[in-house]
Amino acid sequence: MSVEILKVSSKSVPTSVAGAIAGFVQEDGSVVLHAVGAAAANQAIKSVAIARTYLTDSGVDLICIPEFTDVIIDEEERSAIRLIVQPR
Amino acid sequence: MSVEILKVSSKSVPTSVAGAIAGFVQEDGSVVLHAVGAAAANQAIKSVAIARTYLTDSGVDLICIPEFTDVIIDEEERSAIRLIVQPR
Numbered sequence: 789m790s791v792e793i794l795k796v797s798s799k800s801v802p803t804s805v806a807g808a809i810a811g812f813v814q815e816d817g818s819v820v821l822h823a824v825g826a827a828a829a830n831q832a833i834k835s836v837a838i839a840r841t842y843l844t845d846s847g848v849d850l851i852c853i854p855e856f857t858d859v860i861i862d863e864e865e866r867s868a869i870r871l872i873v874q875p876r
Numbered sequence: 877m878s879v880e881i882l883k884v885s886s887k888s889v890p891t892s893v894a895g896a897i898a899g900f901v902q903e904d905g906s907v908v909l910h911a912v913g914a915a916a917a918n919q920a921i922k923s924v925a926i927a928r929t930y931l932t933d934s935g936v937d938l939i940c941i942p943e944f945t946d947v948i949i950d951e952e953e954r955s956a957i958r959l960i961v962q963p964r
Contacts, residue, residue, distance in 0.1 A: 829921055830914035833957055837942040851939040853964075854925040869921055876941075 793820045796835065798827030805831065806838035809873055813843070813850065818874035821852075822859060829869045836873055849876040881908045884923065886915030893919065894926035897961055901931070901938065906962035909940075910947060917957045924961055937964040 792812045796805055805821075812819035823832040833852075840850045850873055857870040880900045884893055893909075900907035911920040921940075928938045938961055945958040 826915050826918035829918040830957075833917055833921055833942050833959075834944075837944050837957065840941075840943065849941075851941055851964075853928075853937075853939055854921050855928065856922075856925050869918075869925065871921075876939075 791818055791820050792816060793822055796821050796823045796828050796832040798825060798831060800828070800831045800835070802831055802834040802838055805835035806842055809835060809839035809850070810842040813839070813848065813873060813875065814846070818872060821871040821873060822857070822868050823871070824859060824861065824866050824868045832869065832871055836871065839873070850874070851876045879906055879908050880904060881910055884909050884911045884916050884920040886913060886919060888916070888919045888923070890919055890922040890926055893923035894930055897923060897927035897938070898930040901927070901936065901961060901963065902934065906960060909959040909961060910945070910956050911959070912947060912949065912954050912956045920957065920959055924959065927961070938962070939964045 821832045823829040853872040859868045909920045911917040941960040947956045
């Protein structure tokens, strides 16, 4: 089964990303966030914090596993934060 | 048992914070990071990603649980990200 990758940017709206996280976790069991840069990483972590509150009533407690990864943007390799989000 | 709280700022050095995380997790079982602002949250999440690599040889796989909290800085209440870091 493939895992959905959500690209989070500095302009992403955390409540919207949180809704997507909650949906994918319930459908697929997990979801992966990619964020390039400090502002994007901050939006990503906030999104997970909000998604946790969305899933409280479902009895799902989300955790995330951070790691580094490389992504290609405009043909340049950039370091990104990859957050694997899944139920505890 | 009390849990150590590490305050991560935009100027924190992720490899140093990662060393502290690895130490506290091995000693106390978990540690909590507080970060105020996007740059600090980014340093915090990078620190956890690095700490995971430090603990690979010990067979410990770290996860983190993000939530919002309020902290008082210069007598003003600020919203902060709180990351509970513990073994999987």
